Amino acid sequence: MIIDCHGHYTTTPANVGAWRDAQIAAIGGDAPTPPDAEYPVTDDEVRASIEGGQLRVQRERGIDVTLFSPRASWMGHHVGDARTSLDWTIRQNDLVKRVCDLFPGRFVPVAQLPQSPGAPIDQSVAELRRCVDELGFVACNVNPDPTGGYWTGPDLSDRYWWPLWEAMQELDVPGMLHVSQAENPFFQTTGSYYLSADTTFFVQALSSGFMVDQPGLRLVIPHGGGAIPFHWGRFQGMSVREKWDFEAATERIFFDTCVYHQPGIDLLLDVVPTDRVLFGSEMLGAVRGDNPTTGSGWDDTGRYLEAAGLSAEQRAEVYEGNVRRVYPRLARYLSGAAL
Amino acid sequence: MIIDCHGHYTTTPANVGAWRDAQIAAIGGDAPTPPDAEYPVTDDEVRASIEGGQLRVQRERGIDVTLFSPRASWMGHHVGDARTSLDWTIRQNDLVKRVCDLFPGRFVPVAQLPQSPGAPIDQSVAELRRCVDELGFVACNVNPDPTGGYWTGPDLSDRYWWPLWEAMQELDVPGMLHVSQAENPFFQTTGSYYLSADTTFFVQALSSGFMVDQPGLRLVIPHGGGAIPFHWGRFQGMSVREKWDFEAATERIFFDTCVYHQPGIDLLLDVVPTDRVLFGSEMLGAVRGDNPTTGSGWDDTGRYLEAAGLSAEQRAEVYEGNVRRVYPRLARYLSGAAL
Numbered sequence: 001m002i003i004d005c006h007g008h009y010t011t012t013p014a015n016v017g018a019w020r021d022a023q024i025a026a027i028g029g030d031a032p033t034p035p036d037a038e039y040p041v042t043d044d045e046v047r048a049s050i051e052g053g054q055l056r057v058q059r060e061r062g063i064d065v066t067l068f069s070p071r072a073s074w075m076g077h078h079v080g081d082a083r084t085s086l087d088w089t090i091r092q093n094d095l096v097k098r099v100c101d102l103f104p105g106r107f108v109p110v111a112q113l114p115q116s117p118g119a120p121i122d123q124s125v126a127e128l129r130r131c132v133d134e135l136g137f138v139a140c141n142v143n144p145d146p147t148g149g150y151w152t153g154p155d156l157s158d159r160y161w162w163p164l165w166e167a168m169q170e171l172d173v174p175g176m177l178h179v180s181q182a183e184n185p186f187f188q189t190t191g192s193y194y195l196s197a198d199t200t201f202f203v204q205a206l207s208s209g210f211m212v213d214q215p216g217l218r219l220v221i222p223h224g225g226g227a228i229p230f231h232w233g234r235f236q237g238m239s240v241r242e243k244w245d246f247e248a249a250t251e252r253i254f255f256d257t258c259v260y261h262q263p264g265i266d267l268l269l270d271v272v273p274t275d276r277v278l279f280g281s282e283m284l285g286a287v288r289g290d291n292p293t294t295g296s297g298w299d300d301t302g303r304y305l306e307a308a309g310l311s312a313e314q315r316a317e318v319y320e321g322n323v324r325r326v327y328p329r330l331a332r333y334l335s336g337a338a339l
Numbered sequence: 340m341i342i343d344c345h346g347h348y349t350t351t352p353a354n355v356g357a358w359r360d361a362q363i364a365a366i367g368g369d370a371p372t373p374p375d376a377e378y379p380v381t382d383d384e385v386r387a388s389i390e391g392g393q394l395r396v397q398r399e400r401g402i403d404v405t406l407f408s409p410r411a412s413w414m415g416h417h418v419g420d421a422r423t424s425l426d427w428t429i430r431q432n433d434l435v436k437r438v439c440d441l442f443p444g445r446f447v448p449v450a451q452l453p454q455s456p457g458a459p460i461d462q463s464v465a466e467l468r469r470c471v472d473e474l475g476f477v478a479c480n481v482n483p484d485p486t487g488g489y490w491t492g493p494d495l496s497d498r499y500w501w502p503l504w505e506a507m508q509e510l511d512v513p514g515m516l517h518v519s520q521a522e523n524p525f526f527q528t529t530g531s532y533y534l535s536a537d538t539t540f541f542v543q544a545l546s547s548g549f550m551v552d553q554p555g556l557r558l559v560i561p562h563g564g565g566a567i568p569f570h571w572g573r574f575q576g577m578s579v580r581e582k583w584d585f586e587a588a589t590e591r592i593f594f595d596t597c598v599y600h601q602p603g604i605d606l607l608l609d610v611v612p613t614d615r616v617l618f619g620s621e622m623l624g625a626v627r628g629d630n631p632t633t634g635s636g637w638d639d640t641g642r643y644l645e646a647a648g649l650s651a652e653q654r655a656e657v658y659e660g661n662v663r664r665v666y667p668r669l670a671r672y673l674s675g676a677a678l
Contacts, residue, residue: 191574196539204525230563233603234625237599238530241626271602
């Protein structure tokens with residue numbers, strides 16, 4: 001079985017974006033929140049957006065199931081205030097739940113959190129509980145820089161995050177550390193911002209060792225861990241000098257395989273212990289289309305994995321075993337008995 | 340011949356740091372600038388700091404010459420104002436010049452620039468001219484984020500930088516894009532900040548294509564280019580979708596070999612055209628000490644290069660040919676006829 005741990009609903013029907021535009025336009029006005037109604041999106045529209053998109057690609061590539069969350073670049077935690085973020089997040093999570101209900105066994109829901117810069121994390125904890133307890137979500141995306149590229153909030157070791165870490169452990173759900181759109185124009189969202197964020201959050205975990213105090217917490221760093229595997233030696237060497245406990249600080253950090261060329265995947269699998277690598281492709285994401293040299297999709301990461309020097313057993317770990325272990329709530333979906 | 344393109348004076352005698360501390364302590368006071376005198380540092384102290392440090396390692400590793408600039412993490416462009424930065428920079432450049440004069444042929448000077456957030460770039464242009472024209476410097480370090488990790492200045496494509504690009508082309512000197520200490524506590528200086536910066540500046544060059552308008556400009560990205568080579572496929576794929584001209588935008592961007600493990604160096608040499616890779620080790624830098632598994636220095640990058648699958652000709656390019664081509668003013672130092 002092939003489980004893609006990293007998919008976002010990037011192909012939403014037009015009315016979803018229109019609702020968000022209206023919400024943003026209303027910020028600061030007399031009617032700060034848009035109508036409470038659900039998105040005016042029909043099941044047929046949702047079906048069409050998936051059948052022609054992610055489901056088609058799943059079938060083409062032999063991917064059985066995708067962990068599916070709201071579009072990351074649209075989370076926009078820096079937009080408006082905590083209420084703005086909550087209104088939007090609830091709808092986005094409910095929409096992802098609809099996709100998963102319409103395609104049982106194919107997509108499994110992962111939550112966006114209603115974070116907002118400077119706001120307490122409690123609202124995110126409450127929405128996580130709603131998603132997991134009431135809707136059957138199996139994980140969440142955590143944005144450690146809700147400022148959108150100004151990097152001025154509390155770092156991952158700060159007590160600010162503790163209620164969230166505790167809830168995640170109690171609910172037994174992991175979190176993918178994933179930023180959203182870069183509000184700071186110094187960064188390009190899916191290139192420099194995403195990869196800088198991935199790198200930075202790993203280093204926060206490494207240098208602070210905060211995960212040692214959260215013994216059931218499991219975090220996933222997307223995009224192959226940003227710069228980290230390429231500089232594995234740098235961080236091991238720095239750890240000696242800085243007296244960081246590399247192993248204890250990072251043993252529950254996992255990397256997806258969203259690295260879009262063979263040498264990158266080969267390096268990832270070479271340096272990172274195989275039990276910490278999770279299959280992911282982020283299709284349809286920032287890098288759609290085919291590599292003209294190979295004729296295959298840039299984000300068809302299964303091809304790189306097949307060509308890498310793994311044993312069949314190791315490959316099965318990356319495709320399935322590791323993902324099941326990191327996302328235990330996924331099991332009920334895979335047995336055909338969805339919530 | 341082996342030329343290390345990336346070395347900083349990290350082993351300065353104690354009075355250098357003391358001078359800087361006094362300067363910082365005086366900021367905002369009645370006497371905002373410290374005494375105009377040179378550092379109270381003797382030639383013997385300078386000799387000792389190098390002989391027991393960088394020169395010893397050069398000899399151990401067979402490195403013939405190092406391009407040598409002031410300590411990067413100490414540039415501290417965010418500290419004080421433009422005058423603070425200028426006072427400090429002049430002294431640091433003069434000190435590096437002393438090192439190079441004391442060890443002719445072994446160290447070749449590269450300038451720090453007196454940048455300051457919000458200040459015009461003219462002061463940096465003037466100091467660059469002084470260093471190149473009067474002191475024989477062959478290159479400079481450019482800090483594209485003088486805010487120290489708040490990333491709020493003009494990006495590389497901004498007209499702000501043009502006077503500097505023009506002077507660099509006129510003087511025929513390249514620039515290494517190197518940030519300094521992270522003032523923003525969200526970042527760890529030599530880990531997340533350096534690598535995020537390297538990644539971000541490459542993406543600014545790629546997405547803006549600004550170097551096309553600066554046809555003689557050559558830029559070096561340190562630390563193996565941050566996350567870029569590991570995600571080479573990502574950026575090639577994004578370039579197709581975003582209509583960036585990958586080749587034209589980045590053909591005069593060079594990467595050093597400051598990647599401290601074999602798989603990283605192998606990947607770097609695999610994906611980046613060999614004529615864009617420059618030997619560098621950044622000794623003695625952030626990652627001192629030996630890898631307990633191999634018994635060799637983490638930053639002994641020559642060992643990785645020797646073990647990589649390069650032809651003798653390609654290895655000579657990386658060790659010498661490419662560096663000579665990118666730093667044409669270096670030639671006079673290598674012929675034994677220093678300025």
